[in-house]
Amino acid sequence: MTETNAEKKSAKRSCLSYEKRKSLYGYGFLGLWMIGTLIFFLIPLIKSLIWSFCEVTIDTGSASLEWVGLKNFDYALNTDPNYTEYLCDMLFETLWKTPLVVIFSLFIAAILNQKFKGRTLARAIFFLPVIIATGPVYAIINGDMGSTGNTGAAQFSTMFSTDMVGELLQFLGIYGLSNMETMISTIADNVFGIVWASGIQILLFLAALQNIPPSAKEAAQIEGATAWEYFWKIIFPNVSPFILANLIFTVIDSFTSPANTVMKRILALRDDWQFGVISSMAWIYFGIILASIGIITFIANKFIYYEVD
Amino acid sequence: MTDTTDAVAKSDKEVGSGMTKKEAKRIRTEGMSREEKAYIRRKALMETAWHFFRFVILFGLGFVIIYPLLYMISCAFRERSDMTDPTVMWIPRHFTLEIIKETLDAMDFWNTLKNTLILNVGCAFAQVLSCAVTGYGFARFRFKGKNLMFIIVIMMILVPPQVISLPLYTQFRHFGIGDFSVNLLDNMLAMYLPAMTGNGIRAGLMILIFRQFFKGLPKELEDAAYIDGCGPFRTFIQVMIPNAAPAFLTVFLFSVVWYWNDYYVSASFFNNTRTIALMLQNLDTELKRRLFNSATVEISAREQIVWKEAGCLLSIMPILLLYICLQKYFTEGIERSGLVG
Numbered sequence: 001m002t003e004t005n006a007e008k009k010s011a012k013r014s015c016l017s018y019e020k021r022k023s024l025y026g027y028g029f030l031g032l033w034m035i036g037t038l039i040f041f042l043i044p045l046i047k048s049l050i051w052s053f054c055e056v057t058i059d060t061g062s063a064s065l066e067w068v069g070l071k072n073f074d075y076a077l078n079t080d081p082n083y084t085e086y087l088c089d090m091l092f093e094t095l096w097k098t099p100l101v102v103i104f105s106l107f108i109a110a111i112l113n114q115k116f117k118g119r120t121l122a123r124a125i126f127f128l129p130v131i132i133a134t135g136p137v138y139a140i141i142n143g144d145m146g147s148t149g150n151t152g153a154a155q156f157s158t159m160f161s162t163d164m165v166g167e168l169l170q171f172l173g174i175y176g177l178s179n180m181e182t183m184i185s186t187i188a189d190n191v192f193g194i195v196w197a198s199g200i201q202i203l204l205f206l207a208a209l210q211n212i213p214p215s216a217k218e219a220a221q222i223e224g225a226t227a228w229e230y231f232w233k234i235i236f237p238n239v240s241p242f243i244l245a246n247l248i249f250t251v252i253d254s255f256t257s258p259a260n261t262v263m264k265r266i267l268a269l270r271d272d273w274q275f276g277v278i279s280s281m282a283w284i285y286f287g288i289i290l291a292s293i294g295i296i297t298f299i300a301n302k303f304i305y306y307e308v309d
Numbered sequence: 310m311t312d313t314t315d316a317v318a319k320s321d322k323e324v325g326s327g328m329t330k331k332e333a334k335r336i337r338t339e340g341m342s343r344e345e346k347a348y349i350r351r352k353a354l355m356e357t358a359w360h361f362f363r364f365v366i367l368f369g370l371g372f373v374i375i376y377p378l379l380y381m382i383s384c385a386f387r388e389r390s391d392m393t394d395p396t397v398m399w400i401p402r403h404f405t406l407e408i409i410k411e412t413l414d415a416m417d418f419w420n421t422l423k424n425t426l427i428l429n430v431g432c433a434f435a436q437v438l439s440c441a442v443t444g445y446g447f448a449r450f451r452f453k454g455k456n457l458m459f460i461i462v463i464m465m466i467l468v469p470p471q472v473i474s475l476p477l478y479t480q481f482r483h484f485g486i487g488d489f490s491v492n493l494l495d496n497m498l499a500m501y502l503p504a505m506t507g508n509g510i511r512a513g514l515m516i517l518i519f520r521q522f523f524k525g526l527p528k529e530l531e532d533a534a535y536i537d538g539c540g541p542f543r544t545f546i547q548v549m550i551p552n553a554a555p556a557f558l559t560v561f562l563f564s565v566v567w568y569w570n571d572y573y574v575s576a577s578f579f580n581n582t583r584t585i586a587l588m589l590q591n592l593d594t595e596l597k598r599r600l601f602n603s604a605t606v607e608i609s610a611r612e613q614i615v616w617k618e619a620g621c622l623l624s625i626m627p628i629l630l631l632y633i634c635l636q637k638y639f640t641e642g643i644e645r646s647g648l649v650g
Contacts, residue, residue: 019451022450022451022541023450023451023452023453024452025450025541025542026446026449026450026451026452026455027452028446028541028542029442029443029445029446029450029541029545030443030446030447030458032439032442032443032505032506032507033439033442033443033446033506033507033508033516034458035506036439036502036503036505036506036507036508037461037465037506037507037508039480039506040477040502040503040506040508041461041464041465041468041473041508042461043476043480044473044474044475044476044477044480045464045468045472045473045476047476047480048472048473048475048476051475051476108370111363111366111367114363116360116363120636120637122367122371123636124632124633124636125371125374125375126370126371126374127636128374128375128378128632129374130563130566131566131625131628131629131632132570132625134566134567134570134571135569135570135571135572135586135589135624135625136570136572136586136589136590136624137570137589137621137624137625140589140617140618140621141377141380141381141621191370191373192373195370195373195374196373196374252466252467252469255469256469256470256471263469263471266471267471270475275475278475279472279475282469282471282472282475283472285469285471285472286467286468286469286472289467289469290467293467
């Protein structure tokens with residue numbers, strides 16, 4: 001009796017130790033990253049949070065801090081001439097651009113998922129922005145030549161902002177829809193920006209679409225589903241988790257791009273060594289990002305269908 | 310005689326047992342009612358319309374993407390006087406290689422390229438490896454605090470690099486513990502250390518991709534290796550990495566691209582090191598210094614575009630070549646790359 005008990009115990013112990021050993025290996029795999037994260041991510045993050053409440057003066061030795069409470073935040077929101085203005089512009093742009101980018105990339109991904117001649121070429125072209133859009137090249141071709149100290153490059157942007165849609169509507173004899181027309185033409189004017197901002201989103205949607213089992217499509221065809229029904233009943237539920245992922249990715253992408261105006265304002269202040277103010281600005285900004293992602297997740301979660309494993 | 314048979318073969322392709330296409334169709338549609346025929350006709354029409362529509366959409370939007378590249382090529386090989394010539398739109402009147410040569414010179418291209426390869430591409434390599442190891446740890450092992458650490462990974466994706474770049478700057482200025490500290494600014498280590506520990510540019514996203522991918526691989530692979538007496542680290546190197554080749558390719562391409570295009574991080578930590586992205590950013594001042602250093606030379610903004618486009622062309626060329634080589638894996642093999650959860 002006691003013997004079997006002991007046996008059981010030892011068996012249990014060895015089992016435990018195996019588990020423990022495995023978990024130790026887990027730490028082994030993550031060790032390097034944990035050290036790096038502590039030094040290069042967590043400490044700077046906490047530091048910048050503290051700085052945002054302090055008056056920071058940089059000496060030759062180290063930064064000396066003086067607690068000033070919410071003064072920096074107050075300065076950023078109420079005194080700084082550009083910050084709030086840039087922030088509002090940025091938010092507004094993200095607000096209307098994000099849904100457009102996501103819808104557009106879903107549409108393109110659905111097309112690129114079909115079989116046709118030259119599909120590989122088409123895919124290669126539509127993924128090109130992934131390669132170029134994060135760099136200074138994009139800033140230049142986007143007509144944003146201000147970053148290189150040049151203002152006379154209006155031609156780049158005007159090339160894409162001809163009022164094609166407006167002319168088309170007039171040609172068709174539709175007048176008076178001025179509101180609608182301006183809305184459409186804003187979108188048309190920004191086709192360039194939208195196409196160039198949706199490389200990775202297309203990639204993600206395409207991966208999701210490829211994951212839809214062919215049997216689902218067959219079943220839908222046999223049941224006589226129209227393309228419309230097929231989209232809403234088969235494609236949409238399958239890609240819905242990716243819609244959320246893409247919404248979040250688009251928001252982050254637009255917020256963290258070094259080309260956006262808020263970031264430029266922050267960088268400009270950095271040259272004046274106003275570290276406290278910058279930190280508080282960056283944190284207000286980050287707070288807004290977190291809040292908007294929270295709202296998106298909350299709304300989107302109601303429409304998302306997760307396959308139960 | 311031969312003529313007529315040729316003509317027949319041309320007009321109606323033969324199907325099956327000596328029937329022409331037309332005959333086959335007639336036999337097929339014989340038993341159908343009128344509605345069925347109409348339905349089939351409508352469907353065929355819809356399909357053609359859709360194909361046409363699809364072509365227009367893809368062509369139009371593809372053009373929006375290709376357009377700047379074409380413009381770049383067109384501009385880079387023309388003389389600057391062509392910019393103000395209203396008759397020149399796409400094809401330059403005065404074809405020249407001078408502009409490319411001058412831009413190569415102004416960007417100090419070959420040295421810059423070497424720098425970029427050592428710094429950015431090296432970091433990209435290091436980061437892929439460290440992120441793969443971390444992702445594997447997240448995917449396959451259970452340990453205390455894993456959820457918390459995963460939340461940190463998500464945080465890494467969400468926090469803009471601008472939030473932490475300032476404290477990082479001071480940290481690199483005096484890098485070390487206590488009294489012992491070194492200045493890592495302008496040192497390659499300022500970029501290599503975060504990359505090697507999986508904290509470089511967009512590292513969170515890469516860890517996430519690797520985690521998803523390794524989770525998708527069958528567990529039996531490792532179990533077999535464990536039973537044969539292979540330790541976890543050896544298993545990872547000898548069994549998992551070869552199986553993860555497509556994921557590595559995709560992530561590697563991403564990583565190289567992000568490091569190549571980065572100018573924010575390198576501009577924050579380097580004053581003297583020159584990478585291609587930084588050089589392109591500063592091309593304007595550099596050009597003024599090198600080419601038009603006499604103040605008397607007036608070159609209009611419009612004419613300067615020639616050099617700028619040449620610079621763009623030069624700086625994306627290496628990465629474009631890499632993309633063209635890898636695009637087969639990239640465009641056809643996404644489903645294997647682990648982007649799918």
